[in-house]
Amino acid sequence: MTTENLPGLPEEPIARTGMFGSRDSGDTSGYNRLVVRRPPKLVSSRPYGSYFDDVADALEPAFADAIERVVVDRGEVTFHVRRERLTEVMKHLRDDPALRFELSLGVSGVHYPEETGAELRAVYHLCSITHNRRIRVEVSCPDADPHIPSTVQVYPTHDWHERETYDFFGIVFDGHPALTRIEMPDDWEGHPQRKDYPLGGIPVEYRGAEVPAPDRRRSYS
Amino acid sequence: MSTTETEGRIYDVAGQDWDELVKTVSESADERLVVNMGPQHPSTHGVLRLVLTLDGETVTEARTVIGYLHTGIEKNMEFRTWTQGVTFVTRMDYLAPIFNETAYCLGVEKLLGITDRIPDRAQAIRVLTMELTRISSHLVAIATFGMELGATTPMLFGFREREMVLDLMEYITGLRMNMAYVRPGGVSVDLPAGAVDKIGEFLKVMPGRLKEMRKLLDANPVYTRRTKDVAYLDLTGCMALGITGPMLRAAGLPWDLRKSQPYCGYETYEFAVPTQTTCDVYGRYLVRMDEMEESLKIIEQALDRLSGPLKGGPVMIEDKKIGWPAQLALGPDGLGNSPDHIAHIMGGSMEALIHHFKLVTEGFRVPAGQVYSSVESPRGELGAHVVSDGGTRPYRVHFRDPSFTNLQAVPATCEGGMVADVISAVASIDPVMGGVDR
Numbered sequence: 001m002t003t004e005n006l007p008g009l010p011e012e013p014i015a016r017t018g019m020f021g022s023r024d025s026g027d028t029s030g031y032n033r034l035v036v037r038r039p040p041k042l043v044s045s046r047p048y049g050s051y052f053d054d055v056a057d058a059l060e061p062a063f064a065d066a067i068e069r070v071v072v073d074r075g076e077v078t079f080h081v082r083r084e085r086l087t088e089v090m091k092h093l094r095d096d097p098a099l100r101f102e103l104s105l106g107v108s109g110v111h112y113p114e115e116t117g118a119e120l121r122a123v124y125h126l127c128s129i130t131h132n133r134r135i136r137v138e139v140s141c142p143d144a145d146p147h148i149p150s151t152v153q154v155y156p157t158h159d160w161h162e163r164e165t166y167d168f169f170g171i172v173f174d175g176h177p178a179l180t181r182i183e184m185p186d187d188w189e190g191h192p193q194r195k196d197y198p199l200g201g202i203p204v205e206y207r208g209a210e211v212p213a214p215d216r217r218r219s220y221s
Numbered sequence: 222m223s224t225t226e227t228e229g230r231i232y233d234v235a236g237q238d239w240d241e242l243v244k245t246v247s248e249s250a251d252e253r254l255v256v257n258m259g260p261q262h263p264s265t266h267g268v269l270r271l272v273l274t275l276d277g278e279t280v281t282e283a284r285t286v287i288g289y290l291h292t293g294i295e296k297n298m299e300f301r302t303w304t305q306g307v308t309f310v311t312r313m314d315y316l317a318p319i320f321n322e323t324a325y326c327l328g329v330e331k332l333l334g335i336t337d338r339i340p341d342r343a344q345a346i347r348v349l350t351m352e353l354t355r356i357s358s359h360l361v362a363i364a365t366f367g368m369e370l371g372a373t374t375p376m377l378f379g380f381r382e383r384e385m386v387l388d389l390m391e392y393i394t395g396l397r398m399n400m401a402y403v404r405p406g407g408v409s410v411d412l413p414a415g416a417v418d419k420i421g422e423f424l425k426v427m428p429g430r431l432k433e434m435r436k437l438l439d440a441n442p443v444y445t446r447r448t449k450d451v452a453y454l455d456l457t458g459c460m461a462l463g464i465t466g467p468m469l470r471a472a473g474l475p476w477d478l479r480k481s482q483p484y485c486g487y488e489t490y491e492f493a494v495p496t497q498t499t500c501d502v503y504g505r506y507l508v509r510m511d512e513m514e515e516s517l518k519i520i521e522q523a524l525d526r527l528s529g530p531l532k533g534g535p536v537m538i539e540d541k542k543i544g545w546p547a548q549l550a551l552g553p554d555g556l557g558n559s560p561d562h563i564a565h566i567m568g569g570s571m572e573a574l575i576h577h578f579k580l581v582t583e584g585f586r587v588p589a590g591q592v593y594s595s596v597e598s599p600r601g602e603l604g605a606h607v608v609s610d611g612g613t614r615p616y617r618v619h620f621r622d623p624s625f626t627n628l629q630a631v632p633a634t635c636e637g638g639m640v641a642d643v644i645s646a647v648a649s650i651d652p653v654m655g656g657v658d659r
Binding site: 015036038039042073074075076078102103104105106108109110111123125129132134136155156157159160161164181182183184185192193199214215217219220 | 287288291293295296297299300301331332334460461462463464465474476481482582583584588589590591592593595602604606608610611612613614616617619621625626628629658659
């Protein structure tokens, strides 16, 4: 059978096989043959729609090489920016009259252990009060070299937010005035929001049955 | 008491040794004093710790230490279903639980792509409960603020009025606080019989009570002296520090997400965005008072709709793969699935039983992606960054809590001022540590 005319099969890496996360018994259900692949990496192309084209127009002439990709998903736009150019891009986003993202809603971190070379992400949500627009800027760094330039100079509100992201993910924001832990105790070891950090907990007895700790329970994901 | 010589003289006070301390300190000419205020200080709104460097009565340096109430809510949510997440987020900013739930649920609904399919009645109930909560939250802000300045009457007034709101919330949701009432797809249960009348009575009483409060405080000379021109933070400072909410509106900018980026149908309600231009504590107080009056207007409109055109409508999305299958009913051991539903799944339909079991234990799947959703909470923009990997549990949820960001204004508002004004500065920020630390 020729496969030339068939639509391309998903080539994304396998996220998991089987069901319920059980590995310890023989497959009597057939569920273990189930394969779930990772969601594809999105890249949007022009026209982005809404005001996203205007933002991209104002950003791209000066920073075409700084933007890795643009994703438009569920009515929101994400600009993936190279970390080397982050502070320039942020400054431009804040100061350019066509952009004017005066208000930053802080930094959020995400850990994708499977995305080799871009495991750690810092996600910035910016809001323009002048134009009533919102965008998201995402920066990645590899786990082996967890450094992202600090943007406190551009948005002073990032002071605590970068400390929080450092505390929970171990991303080092170079140039931050005092990058210390903020939520966890100063002598804490590890960065709790990373995916390789266990949730912890103990089994609890309830009406004669033992309920395992939350991270030991059956998972359907 | 012990004194050590490291960087100048350091005096440690352990209690019971005040006479000794006064005697030792009076011998020294140095006026610099580092005071540790909190984390168990009654006027720091929970477990906030302030490290104040004082030169006489003047604060030269104010440092904020947080993290004493960190409970790992964001991490815990990654190990529960999307619906169970509501039970966690409601505990963050415990004075405004409905806002946490709504911000989170709006994010989940955006990820699911069902924002337009949420029933109007559910949206109106969300608006109604959010505005009730805004009133109760502002009442606590003003009540505790009065008490911290030494006036107990505003405290008694504020908590008495708040009790009315909490009673209403208990009547509607079953719980006074931490109600986990807003769920992805709608709300957990419809308004009970008689709720409209009860809220109507509240609407009759409340304007008079707010007037009483204003009579007590608006032109009170002691109050105005403690609040006017104190903790000044102008628009530039607010923007740089990411301050939103009443603090921003007291700096003159009418920025309110309910108007500028409406959600839950706020664009169909008539209300004003109160502002002040004084940039001080008094201005923030006035903004909060005015906002409560506007909230009453919104509640009245929502109530008219709920008892009129939206009467009898569904309160949960009609999608059987997302909407919670059962209505809740009060049983002998609290709220639970309604007897009708139990009879249906246990005696009527095997398919309904399987469906219930799958949806309740496994939960629904949310397509992979990330969204940011935000609501105007009593303290400012409450944002939720929700990430899904396509599974039945959140991959990552981050909350941009307004208290967390607004607390960064402590050095800007306190340094250079009197130590007594630190109390009113912090109170005017109105931080809730449960939200700050999460």
